[in-house]
Amino acid sequence: MRQPLIVGNWKMHGSRESVAELLTSLVTGSTGESADVAVCPTYVHLAQAVSLCANSPIAVGAQDCSHLATGARTGEVAAPMIADVGCEWVILGHSERRAYHGESDEAIAAKLTAAAEAGLKPILCVGETREEREADKAEDVVALQLSGALRSQPDLKGLVVAYEPVWAIGTGLTASPEQAQAMHAFIRDELAALGVDAVNTRLLYGGSVKAGNAAELFAQPDIDGALVGGAALVAAEFQAIVDAAT
Numbered sequence: 001m002r003q004p005l006i007v008g009n010w011k012m013h014g015s016r017e018s019v020a021e022l023l024t025s026l027v028t029g030s031t032g033e034s035a036d037v038a039v040c041p042t043y044v045h046l047a048q049a050v051s052l053c054a055n056s057p058i059a060v061g062a063q064d065c066s067h068l069a070t071g072a073r074t075g076e077v078a079a080p081m082i083a084d085v086g087c088e089w090v091i092l093g094h095s096e097r098r099a100y101h102g103e104s105d106e107a108i109a110a111k112l113t114a115a116a117e118a119g120l121k122p123i124l125c126v127g128e129t130r131e132e133r134e135a136d137k138a139e140d141v142v143a144l145q146l147s148g149a150l151r152s153q154p155d156l157k158g159l160v161v162a163y164e165p166v167w168a169i170g171t172g173l174t175a176s177p178e179q180a181q182a183m184h185a186f187i188r189d190e191l192a193a194l195g196v197d198a199v200n201t202r203l204l205y206g207g208s209v210k211a212g213n214a215a216e217l218f219a220q221p222d223i224d225g226a227l228v229g230g231a232a233l234v235a236a237e238f239q240a241i242v243d244a245a246t
């Protein structure tokens with residue numbers, strides 16, 4: 001039995017004031033739901049978020065980490081630092097990092113290793129662009145992303161994979177439940193072929209998830225929750241998505 005998981009990726013949004021408001025609402029409104037819940041603010045808001053979520057069921061994660069060890073690496077944040085401030089999760093390989101920072105599957109594999117060594121649970125993001133889907137290459141792209149990141153380390157503790165079709169992120173376009181289910185089933189098969197404990201690995205869907213479409217996505221047998229962007233910045237909307245998963 002895979003416990004549902006809902007993760008809010010706040011991307012590059014937030015101020016001390018908005019973080020306090022949003023988390024106070026979420027912590028107050030949380031009803032001890034049977035889904036696991038996490039929020040991933042920017043690095044600069046992690047410690048504040050950990051403090052606000054203390055003694056609540058909401059965990060905190062980062063949106064990235066360095067593959068490098070602590071040291072003279074200006075601008076980097078090492079995985080053990082993220083664990084040290086009280087984070088449980090880290091998102092890796094998000095398409096925005098692949099696109100804007102040129103992150104390769106090799107770099108993402110190294111970040112997965114660093115995260116695991118620091119005791120963080122990684123959320124590995126994969127997904128195809130619109131052009132790749134239209135060229136009927138979606139499965140090939142996702143298979144390469146999975147094998148590039150995991151073939152040398154199939155036994156990462158707490159691994160979660162998020163399928164996020166790039167064409168559905170922040171666009172209001174959502175993969176249909178059937179499209180999402182088909183890709184999730186494919187991902188589960190690919191994970192098994194790589195030697196990952198696929199049956200027990202949670203697979204999240206991401207891409208314009210909202211309160212209004214969450215339930216039909218979560219009804220699919222291989223969709224175990226969501227990685228939520230824009231809707232995670234509105235407490236009532238995010239809580240409704242959590243409620244849809246429970």
Ligand SMILES: O=C[C@H](O)COP(=O)(O)O
Binds near residue numbers: 170209
């Ligand atoms: O990490 C979250 C995804 O990029 C989805 O973002 P979105 O819900 O704003 O489409």
